[in-house]
Structures are given as C-alpha cells and as structure tokens.
Amino acid sequence: MIRIIRILAFLLVTACTCNAHAATALKFKPLGIAYADSKNGPLKTPEGVACSPTAILVSDTGNGRLVRYNLVNDDIKEGTEVKLSQIPYPLRAKFAAKGELLVLDGKSQKIARVAADNTFIAYLEPQNVPAPDTIVTRSFTVDANGNIYLVDIMGERLLVLDPKGVFIRQLPFPADFGYISDVAVDQKGTVLILDSIKGQVLRAASNENSFTVMAKDLQNYLFFAVSIETDSLGRVYLVDQNDNGVILIGQDGQFLSRYLNFGWKPGQVFYPSQGCIAGDSIFVIADRNNSRIQLFKLQ
Amino acid sequence: MRVRRVSLLLAIIVLTVWGHCLAAGTDQQFKLKPGARGNLCLKCHSNFNEKMSRKVLHTPLKKRECSGCHNPHTSSHGKLLAADNKTVCSLCHASMISAKARSVHKVVADGSCMKCHDPHSSDNKDSLIKEGKTLCFSCHKALGDSFAKVKYRHAPAVSNCLTCHEVHSSDKGPSLLKSEINVLCLGCHQSNKPLFMKKHMNYPVSKALCTGCHNPHGSDSPGLLLANVHSPVAKRMCNQCHMDSDSATPLKLKTEGIRLCRGCHNDMVNKTFEKNRIHWPLLSKKGCLACHNPHASEVKGLLRDPMAKLCYKCHEDTLRRQQKNVSKHEPVAEGRCSECHDPHSSNSLFLTKKDYKFDLCLNCHDWGRHSAHPIGEKSVDPRNKNLSLGCVSCHRSHGTENKKLFYYNSTTEVCIQCHEKLTR
Numbered sequence: 001m002i003r004i005i006r007i008l009a010f011l012l013v014t015a016c017t018c019n020a021h022a023a024t025a026l027k028f029k030p031l032g033i034a035y036a037d038s039k040n041g042p043l044k045t046p047e048g049v050a051c052s053p054t055a056i057l058v059s060d061t062g063n064g065r066l067v068r069y070n071l072v073n074d075d076i077k078e079g080t081e082v083k084l085s086q087i088p089y090p091l092r093a094k095f096a097a098k099g100e101l102l103v104l105d106g107k108s109q110k111i112a113r114v115a116a117d118n119t120f121i122a123y124l125e126p127q128n129v130p131a132p133d134t135i136v137t138r139s140f141t142v143d144a145n146g147n148i149y150l151v152d153i154m155g156e157r158l159l160v161l162d163p164k165g166v167f168i169r170q171l172p173f174p175a176d177f178g179y180i181s182d183v184a185v186d187q188k189g190t191v192l193i194l195d196s197i198k199g200q201v202l203r204a205a206s207n208e209n210s211f212t213v214m215a216k217d218l219q220n221y222l223f224f225a226v227s228i229e230t231d232s233l234g235r236v237y238l239v240d241q242n243d244n245g246v247i248l249i250g251q252d253g254q255f256l257s258r259y260l261n262f263g264w265k266p267g268q269v270f271y272p273s274q275g276c277i278a279g280d281s282i283f284v285i286a287d288r289n290n291s292r293i294q295l296f297k298l299q
Numbered sequence: 300m301r302v303r304r305v306s307l308l309l310a311i312i313v314l315t316v317w318g319h320c321l322a323a324g325t326d327q328q329f330k331l332k333p334g335a336r337g338n339l340c341l342k343c344h345s346n347f348n349e350k351m352s353r354k355v356l357h358t359p360l361k362k363r364e365c366s367g368c369h370n371p372h373t374s375s376h377g378k379l380l381a382a383d384n385k386t387v388c389s390l391c392h393a394s395m396i397s398a399k400a401r402s403v404h405k406v407v408a409d410g411s412c413m414k415c416h417d418p419h420s421s422d423n424k425d426s427l428i429k430e431g432k433t434l435c436f437s438c439h440k441a442l443g444d445s446f447a448k449v450k451y452r453h454a455p456a457v458s459n460c461l462t463c464h465e466v467h468s469s470d471k472g473p474s475l476l477k478s479e480i481n482v483l484c485l486g487c488h489q490s491n492k493p494l495f496m497k498k499h500m501n502y503p504v505s506k507a508l509c510t511g512c513h514n515p516h517g518s519d520s521p522g523l524l525l526a527n528v529h530s531p532v533a534k535r536m537c538n539q540c541h542m543d544s545d546s547a548t549p550l551k552l553k554t555e556g557i558r559l560c561r562g563c564h565n566d567m568v569n570k571t572f573e574k575n576r577i578h579w580p581l582l583s584k585k586g587c588l589a590c591h592n593p594h595a596s597e598v599k600g601l602l603r604d605p606m607a608k609l610c611y612k613c614h615e616d617t618l619r620r621q622q623k624n625v626s627k628h629e630p631v632a633e634g635r636c637s638e639c640h641d642p643h644s645s646n647s648l649f650l651t652k653k654d655y656k657f658d659l660c661l662n663c664h665d666w667g668r669h670s671a672h673p674i675g676e677k678s679v680d681p682r683n684k685n686l687s688l689g690c691v692s693c694h695r696s697h698g699t700e701n702k703k704l705f706y707y708n709s710t711t712e713v714c715i716q717c718h719e720k721l722t723r
Contacts, residue, residue, distance in 0.1 A: 035685050042685045045648060089575045107575050109582065132555065136582045153583040154556060179579075179613060197613050223616035242616050264682035264692075264716075271648075289648065291685035 026235075026248060028259040028296040030267045031282060034058070035292045037067045037079035042291065047106075048092035049286045049293055051276035056284055057101060058293055059090035059274075066090055066103065066114075071278055076295060082118045092139055092274060097146030097163040109136055111150075126150070128167040129159060143185040151183050151193065158183060158193060158204075158211075171204050174211050184228045184236070192236060194228040201228065201236055201249065215253035222247050222258075227274040231298075239275045239285065244268075246275060246285070264290060329371060337363020340371070353420040359391075360419050367391075368418065385410030388418075400468035402475050406438070407467045414438070435460045442516065449517035455487075456516045463515070484509045498522070500537050501544040512594045525595035531563075532594050539563075540593065556586035567643075574644035580613070581643060590642065607634025610642075617697065624698035626705075631697045639696070655696065656689030664690075681717045 034056075036042045044062025051057075056076065058067040066082040082101075089106040096102045099116030102124065113121040126135055136154040143149070146163035156177070160168040171191065173180050178197025185191055189206030192214065199218035202211035215236070218225070223243035230236050234251040244262035249255055260269050271289040278284055283296045331339065341347050341363075351360070359367030368387055369379045380387050389410070396403050406414045415434060416426045423430045429437060436443025446452065455462035463483055464475045471478045478486075488495060490505040509515070512532065513523045520528070531539040538544070540559060542551045552559055561568045571577065580589035587593075590609055591601045602609055611618040621631060630638040639659055640650045653659040657674060673688060680686035690696075693713050694704040701708045707716070715722045 044685070106577075109577075132584075134556070134558075138579060138582075153579065156584050181579075197615070219616070219619075223620065224614070242620075264680060264686065290683055292683070 026257065027299045028246070028283060029299055031074060031295040031297045032076050033266055033292055033294050034067075034069060034076050034079065037081050039079075039081070041081065043067065043293070044291050045288050046273075046286045046291065046293060047288055048090065048104075048274045049276050049284045050093045050095055050101075051278035051282075051284055052095045053279040055095070056276075056278060056293070056295075057093050057095065058286065059093050059103065061090055061106070061288075062291070064088050064090070066093060066101070068118075071282070074282065074295075074297065080118070082114065084112070084114065084118075084120045086120045086123070087112050087114075094140065094142045096142050096148070102140065102142060102148065104137060104140060111137060111140060111148075124148070124161075124165050126159065126161055126165050126167065129161075130167070130170065135159065138180070139182045141183050141185055143189065144187065149183050149185060149191060151180055153180065158191060160191075169209075171209060171211060174202060174213075181226050182228045184230045186230045186234055187232060188234075192228055192230060194225055194238065196224055196226060199225070201238070201253065213253075215249050215255070218247065218249075218255070221255050227272075229275050229277055231277050232280050237275055237277070237283065239272050241271055241273055241288075244270060244272065246272075246283070259296075260285075267294070269294065329366060337365060340365045347419070350420045354422045355424065355426050356420045357418055357426055384413065388412045395467035397468050397470050399470045401470060402473050403468040404466065404475055432456075432460050446517055450519045451521060451523055452517040453515055453523060480508060480510055481505060484515070500535050502537055502541070502549055507550065511592060514597065526597050527599060527601055528595040529593055529601055556584055557581060558586075560587045571643040574641075575646045576648075576650060577644040578642055578650060605634065606636050610636045621697060623700055625700050626702050627698040628696060628704060654689075656687070656691050660690040660696075 034043065041063070043058065043060050046058050046067075047061040048059030049056060050059075054071050056069045056071055058069070060067050064083065064087070066084075066087070068078075068080045068082060070077040087103050087105045088108075091104045091106040093101055093103040096113075100121070101114040103112045103114060104110075105112060108123075111124040113124060115121050129135065132155050134154050135150065135152045138151040138153045140148060140150045147168065148161040148163070148165065150159040150161065152159050155170075156173045158171045158173070158180075160170065162168055173193075178195050178200075180193050181196040182194045183191065184194075191204045191206075191211075193202050193211060194200075195202065199216070199222065200213055201215040201218070203214040204211045218238070222238060222240040222245070224241055225238040225247065226241045227239035228236060229239075235256070236249040238247040238249065239245075240247055240258075244260065246259045247255065248257045248259065260267075260272075262268060262270060264270060269285060269287045269290065272285050273288040274286045276284050277298075278295075281298050283298055285294050285296070287294050341351075359365070365371070366381075368381055368390075370381055371379070374380055376383050376387075378384075382390055395407050406412075412418075415428060417428050418426075421427060427434055432443075436446070446456070463477060465477055466475070469475045469477065472480065472483065476483055485505055490496070490499075490503075512525060512528070514525050515523070518524055519526070531537065539562075540552055542549055542553065557568060571581070581587065583589060590603060592603050593601070596602055598605055604612070621627065630636075636642070639652060639655075639662075641652050642650070645651060647654050647659075649655050651659050653662070674690070676687045678688040680688050680692055686692070693706065695706055696704070698704055699706060705713050707713045
C-alpha cells in the first residue's frame with residue numbers, strides 16, 4: 001500500500017514538474033507569413049492584428065484598409081480587402097459581437113463599427129459615461145461577452161462599455177502611471193493594462209475597482225512594449241516594439257521567456273506593433289516595419 | 300550583590316585599559332619611538348608645514364595622527380589610505396545622508412567628500428577647498444556662468460547658496476532645498492502683501508509653483524522671470540487660460556487638454572491634426588502641457604526641459620540604447636530630436652518629418668543621390684519583397700554598437716545579408 005502511494009506521489013510530482021516546464025518552455029515555431037491580400041496587393045506598415053479561432057483581421061495602416069484572412073488548418077487563406085472612407089488610418093481592430101468589427105482609426109481617434117458584410121455602420125458613441133465628456137481611445141479590446149474596454153488617455157481611465165456602447169464601469173489609471181498603451185481581458189474577466197514607460201503590467205479582477213501591479217521592472221527584459229495579449233492559461237504576451245520581440249509573463253507576473261529577434265527575413269520582426277492569439281495555439285504578429293504579418297505556432 | 304560589585308569593578312578596569320590603549324593611539328600599533336608620532340611623517344613630508352599653518356586643521360592632523368587615515372607601511376588603496384577614498388571618511392564620520400532624505404547631493408552619495416573638503420587643512424570653514432558659492436560653481440559651472448552674466452540676481456543667491464540649500468542632503472525639499480519650493484519662497488516673499496498680490500493679478504499663486512515662472516537664482520528679466528515667457532503671462536492676462544481671480548476656483552483652467560491651447564494656437568493645432576499620426580501625449584489629459592510649460596521656461600519653445608532630457612523622460616529605452624552605441628548619429632548624440640522628428644504629428648512612422656527610410660536622410664546627406672548601390676522605391680529588398688531599399692536597410696538611424704551606424708559588426712556581414720551568394 002505504502003509503495004503504491006509512493007509511486008502515485010512520484011507520478012504526481014513528475015506531472016506537475018512537466019506542466020511547469022511546459023509553461024516556461026513554450027516555443028514559437030514559424031507557421032506562415034502574409035505579405036499581400038488575395039489580389040496580390042502588398043501590405044504596408046500594418047499596425048494591428050485581431051484574431052478569432054477562424055480568422056485574422058489586419059489593420060493595414062499604410063494602405064488605409066483592413067484585410068481579412070481566413071484561418072484553415074493552421075494555414076492563412078484568402079485576404080479580403082475592406083476599404084472604408086470612414087477609416088482612413090486603421091490602427092487596431094477587434095472582432096466584436098454579432099460578427100461585427102470594431103476598428104480604431106488613428107486619424108480621427110474614433111472607433112468605427114463595421115458590419116459582418118464589411119459595410120460601415122457608425123462610429124461607437126459611448127453612452128452615459130461620467131465626466132470628462134471627451135474620450136480619447138489609445139487602444140481597446142473586446143471580451144467574450146462583447147463588452148468593450150477602452151483605454152481613455154484623456155480621462156486617464158479604463159472604460160468598460162456593453163456591446164451597444166453603454167457605460168458599465170470605469171477604472172482609474174494608477175496614480176503614478178507612466179503611459180498606458182494597451183489593454184487585454186482574460187477568460188475570468190480580469191483586465192490587464194500595459195504601462196509602456198514604466199515597464200509594468202497592471203491588473204484588476206472583474207470585481208475590483210482599481211489596478212494593482214502584476215508584473216514590474218520589465219525594463220530588464222524589454223525596451224518599449226506596445227501590445228498586450230493573454231491566453232487561456234492566463235499567460236501574458238507583450239510585444240516589445242523597440243527591441244523587436246515578444247515577452248512571455250506567467251500568471252504570477254514572473255518573466256518566463258523572450259521570443260523573436262530583429263531582422264527582415266522570415267521569422268524575424270522589425271518594429272512589431274501588435275500581437276494576438278488565434279485558436280489558442282497560433283500567435284499572430286503585426287510585423288509593422290516589415291510590412292507583413294507573421295504566424296507562429298505555440299508549442 | 301557581590302556579583303554585581305565584581306562586574307562593575309571588572310567593567311571599570313576594562314574601560315580604563317581600553318581608554319589607555321586609545322590614548323596611546325598608533326604609537327603601540329606601529330611601535331613608534333616616544334615622541335615620533337606625527338613628527339616622523341613630517342620629516343619627509345615637509346610640504347605639510349604649509350598645510351599645518353592653515354586656519355582649519357583636520358582633527359587627526361591636529362593630533363598628528365597621520366595613521367588615522369593612512370597606513371605608513373602598505374595599503375591596497377591610493378595614497379596609502381586605510382580604506383578606499385570613497386569610504387575612508389566614513390570610518391570616523393557617520394553618514395552625512397539622513398535616513399529620511401528626499402534629495403541627496405550627488406557627490407555625497409558617491410562618497411566624493413574630497414571634491415568639497417580638504418582632508419588635511421584649509422583656510423575655509425569646515426575645511427572646504429574653496430569658499431562659499433565659488434566652491435559650488437566649480438562643479439555647477441553652467442549655473443555659475445549664467446549667474447555671472449544675468450542682469451538681475453536673487454539677493455540670497457548672491458550671498459550664499461546655503462541660504463536656500465542644504466549641503467549634504469535634505470529631508471524637506473527637492474534639489475537639496477531646505478523646504479518645499481513655495482514654503483521656502485514665501486518665507487521671505489509674503490503673499491498677502493499688496494504689492495505681491497498686484498504683481499500676481501490677485502491670483503492665489505502661493506498655491507502654485509513659483510519656479511514655474513521665476514528663476515530662483517537670477518534672470519535678465521525683472522521679477523526674475525524665466526528666459527522665455529508665454530505671451531499671456533507676459534501681458535498679465537492670466538484669465539485667458541484660468542478662471543477669473545475673484546472666482547471660486549481662480550486657478551482652475553477654463554478647459555482641459557489641447558482644447559485650451561487651441562483657443563490661440565488654432566492654426567498649429569489644425570496643421571497637427573491634418574496628419575495621420577499624432578504624438579499620443581498631445582491627445583492625453585495633459586495635452587500640450589505634457590511637454591510645454593504654460594507659463595515660462597528657460598528652454599526655447601517653452602519646453603519643460605532641454606529637448607533630449609524631455610524626450611527621454613518617456614523614451615528612456617532610446618537613451619538606454621543610445622548609451623550602448625559606439626557610432627552615434629550626430630543629431631541624436633546632441634539631443635536635437637526635432638531635427639528628424641516632428642514632436643506634434645506626421646504622416647510618417649516614428650513621427651519623422653519625411654519618410655524615414657530615405658527622404659529624411661537626404662535633408663543632410665546628399666550621398667544618397669549618387670550612391671552606386673540601388674536605393675529607392677523601385678529597388679526591392681531581397682530579404683523582404685514588401686520593402687524597398689533605403690538608407691535604413693543597412694544603417695540604424697540613431698546609431699549602433701558598430702561603425703558607420705551599421706546593424707552588423709563588419710561591412711562584409713552587412714553586405715551578405717542580401718548578397719548571400721558572396722558569403723565565404
């Protein structure tokens with residue numbers, strides 16, 4: 001009996017060690033690159049990528065358009081152009097409720113609603129939002145329920161809106177913040193924001209009204225991160241634009257690893273500006289200054 | 300009771316012996332002949348006669364205990380010091396930095412006591428190597444130069460820097476100030492005096508930051524105003540931006556962010572917003588004030604700090620990178636960020652004034668026009684079909700760890716990035 005317990009304990013410890021190892025020993029395996037749309041129109045300095053399990057939406061900023069790719073068996077297909085006069089300079093986009101797209105336009109700093117058939121619906125008009133009246137959105141994200149999270153740099157707060165744009169709640173930026181540049185929401189509804197200047201990730205659980213530091217002193221591992229994303233295991237991915245890489249942080253806020261390098265060749269990145277995770281196993285990166293997007297299999 | 304008496308007796312004996320040993324000082328340590336202490340050193344170090352004649356002598360020297368700081372035989376430190384010259388003073392002098400210090404003099408933090416004090420003797424109080432502000436200006440040269448040139452000087456600064464500043468560290472204020480800036484200023488300049496109120500248009504400026512408009516050392520303008528003054532301030536039209544002085548909230552701004560500045564700088568703001576990429580801080584709550592001081596500044600353009608210092612406050616990573624660079628692009632090294640970047644907005648990445656890959660470089664370098672190497676929109680980068688070849692295909696504009704701003708450490712390595720067949 002004692003022998004059986006010992007064997008079970010050994011197996012348990014081994015399994016835990018393997019899991020921990022898997023968490024840190026994640027690999028980025030090059031999977032594919034998209035240089036152009038389906039009509040061979042090349043991408044130009046794309047700033048943003050958004051992911052769903054079956055599609056990738058590129059904010060093809062330099063061309064003033066969106067490009068929508070399908071993801072089939074880990075392969076990137078088609079590449080439909082979505083060009084709308086209301087979005088002359090798309091920076092970031094997200095898949096939203098009812099097949100809609102939300103797109104942040106850099107020129108007007110407005111968020112445009114785009115229908116599933118790629119037609120412009122209207123600009124997002126946040127409703128019932130407390131003062132200040134003016135909202136300047138630096139970045140945004142959408143959670144599984146379609147709620148919208150805006151990084152409002154004018155109000156120095158994170159705004160949470162329902163899918164129709166009606167105010168739900170707000171979280172003030174921490175008192176000594178540097179520059180909040182992006183937001184992500186995990187499956188439990190925990191909000192994560194990125195402070196690019198201070199090299200910090202801050203979080204607030206769905207029932208909390210203020211942010212606390214999750215990961216700090218990240219300057220030891222990165223230069224200037226501009227994008228934050230999280231996966232189903234609660235790991236956090238930061239895109240380090242100025243030092244050309246991706247930083248992986250564990251649920252506990254500890255640095256786990258750094259991926260990718262500077263360069264022009266496939267597998268290398270040059271001032272990447274946003275990352276997203278498709279289907280929980282593919283990391284897509286907007287390789288901005290290489291005018292392409294790259295896909296990496298997470299293994 | 301008996302035990303206590305014995306203990307007390309023993310303690311007295313120990314203390315007496317220890318005291319005696321101390322009095323004997325280094326005589327026993329180095330087995331000096333009677334009367335040799337100090338005099339022995341001075342036999343060779345005869346230049347000390349001049350030092351010994353000065354008004355203020357360091358106590359060990361006064362007692363002729365040279366071995367208080369020096370080892371007469373051997374040492375691992377320069378000048379046969381008993382410890383590193385950054386720590387030798389602390390052998391006797393406890394830390395000069397208060398535990399609650401808000402600001403610390405850098406030389407003190409560095410342990411460079413001898414930058415201000417002569418370790419042997421001096422004609423100045425506290426064994427200072429120079430007197431008063433002459434000593435301060437020997438390091439703070441820029442301040443000393445401007446102080447000498449300005450038309451109007453703040454009287455306390457003329458007399459002594461220590462009127463307002465502490466020497467080693469301050470518990471109460473920034474920049475070694477003896478208290479918070481306003482508390483210090485208002486200690487002499489009483490804000491309830493009619494003249495003070497009139498000069499400040501009856502605004503309750505005692506709650507504002509005095510150094511936002513005034514240079515506490517000196518200035519060419521009456522009232523010690525900073526070199527560049529915002530027009531409404533110079534015209535005393537405070538209510539152009541603030542609520543009226545007799546309102547309930549006189550210092551409150553009429554509106555926030557860029558909307559406030561737009562009232563006067565409409566053309567500039569419109570021009571800024573015509574571009575695709577706007578510097579994000581401009582759109583934040585601080586708006587223009589993220590970089591500009593709304594009242595006055597020593598820097599042209601009412602910048603809050605000299606350009607590089609200002610930019611690096613947020614782009615600290617650029618500074619970190621720059622410090623590693625061996626080859627440095629001149630404008631970057633000299634802090635002339637706006638030579639290539641438009642700090643407000645641009646249609647180009649990195650907010651450059653022209654396309655960063657090629658056109659921007661031609662502003663200064665005409666080499667690009669007669670280069671034998673294909674460059675320009677029609678020359679496709681062999682490494683990436685979506686890119687054309689430009690200066691930045693081989694050179695990093697700010698600088699690198701390699702010569703000629705190259706990304707790689709040899710010319711060959713740079714070339715073979717594209718010319719792979721030539722790899723040997």
